[in-house]
Amino acid sequence: MVGLRGLERLPIQGELPGELPADRARLLLKALADPIRLEVIEALAGGERCVCDLTSELGLAQSKLSFHLKVLRDAGLLADRHSGRWVYYQLQPEALERLRGWLAALAASCTTPAPPCC
Amino acid sequence: MVGLRGLERLPIQGELPGELPADRARLLLKALADPIRLEVIEALAGGERCVCDLTSELGLAQSKLSFHLKVLRDAGLLADRHSGRWVYYQLQPEALERLRGWLAALAASCTTPAPPCC
DNA sequence: AAGTTCCAACAACCTGACTTGATGGGAGAT
DNA sequence: ATCTCCCATCAAGTCAGGTTGTTGGAACTT
Numbered sequence: 602m603v604g605l606r607g608l609e610r611l612p613i614q615g616e617l618p619g620e621l622p623a624d625r626a627r628l629l630l631k632a633l634a635d636p637i638r639l640e641v642i643e644a645l646a647g648g649e650r651c652v653c654d655l656t657s658e659l660g661l662a663q664s665k666l667s668f669h670l671k672v673l674r675d676a677g678l679l680a681d682r683h684s685g686r687w688v689y690y691q692l693q694p695e696a697l698e699r700l701r702g703w704l705a706a707l708a709a710s711c712t713t714p715a716p717p718c719c
Numbered sequence: 720m721v722g723l724r725g726l727e728r729l730p731i732q733g734e735l736p737g738e739l740p741a742d743r744a745r746l747l748l749k750a751l752a753d754p755i756r757l758e759v760i761e762a763l764a765g766g767e768r769c770v771c772d773l774t775s776e777l778g779l780a781q782s783k784l785s786f787h788l789k790v791l792r793d794a795g796l797l798a799d800r801h802s803g804r805w806v807y808y809q810l811q812p813e814a815l816e817r818l819r820g821w822l823a824a825l826a827a828s829c830t831t832p833a834p835p836c837c
Numbered sequence: 838a839a840g841t842t843c844c845a846a847c848a849a850c851c852t853g854a855c856t857t858g859a860t861g862g863g864a865g866a867t
Numbered sequence: 868a869t870c871t872c873c874c875a876t877c878a879a880g881t882c883a884g885g886t887t888g889t890t891g892g893a894a895c896t897t
Binding site: 623626627630631633634636639642643645646647648649650651653654687689691692693694697698700701704705706707708709710711712713714715716718 | 741744749751752754757760761763764765766767768771772805809810811812815816818819822823824825826827828829830831832833836
């Protein structure tokens with residue numbers, strides 16, 4: 602599997618309190634750090650899409666796409682919606698926003714000069 | 720090696736024009752998506768540090784830390800500064816900011832409902 | 838000069854993530 | 868009921884990325 606190593610089942614979906622622990626940030630980053638998943642993300646940036654639609658647009662094997670969609674969904678980056686025999690996926694702006702907040706916190710005071718050292 | 724696969728030597732360091740192509744974003748994300756590198760990043764969030772300092776604080780083999788520092792540096796996330804026989808590393812807020820911008824663009828219109836499908 | 842410390846780079850090994858192909862379930866159509 | 872389509876899941880194989888130990892250069896000390 603993928604974005605995991607012992608922390609796959611923390612309560613990911615419902616977590617709005619801006620603060621994002623490092624482990625959670627790592628899960629998001631790991632989910633995003635794959636070329637195919639980035640294509641999926643960018644395809645979904647325009648709005649919700651169904652799986653069959655993504656399959657043909659990205660030219661991926663169904664099994665392959667399904668694998669990557671699961672990784673993104675487990676990370677909380679995507680939400681799925683079932684309708685008939687189709688499944689629609691949507692990018693979750695909250696997840697992106699939390700990651701942005703984490704990045705902003707890092708940048709806040711990183712330019713402090715180094716102490717004398719050793 | 721790591722954050723690469725054919726695009727390791729694009730001009731990474733000097734690139735302020737807010738726009739961040741997907742390939743570049745992927746390089747940043749891949750560099751960040753590692754537990755050890757996240758520890759390094761967080762250690763540097765407080766300000767510049769020398770390598771020997773990081774080695775002892777994170778309890779890492781010198782070779783291992785050097786490997787990860789190179790990945791982060793190649794991605795443009797870190798800048799190094801040599802002084803005597805010491806090397807100081809600093810987090811680059813511009814890189815973080817560019818990534819934040821990329822994330823913001825993704826979130827902009829991702830909640831558009833799906834077209835009828837198939 | 839020789840010795841020591843700090844750090845980067847290399848080769849070989851190894852683990853874990855990704856790929857591939859196949860199987861199975863759910864929902865609609867005939 | 869049967870068939871078809873859409874999608875998730877599984878097992879097995881592949882391979883890129885990370886680890887480990889070592890080597891070597893640069894800078895300072897004695």
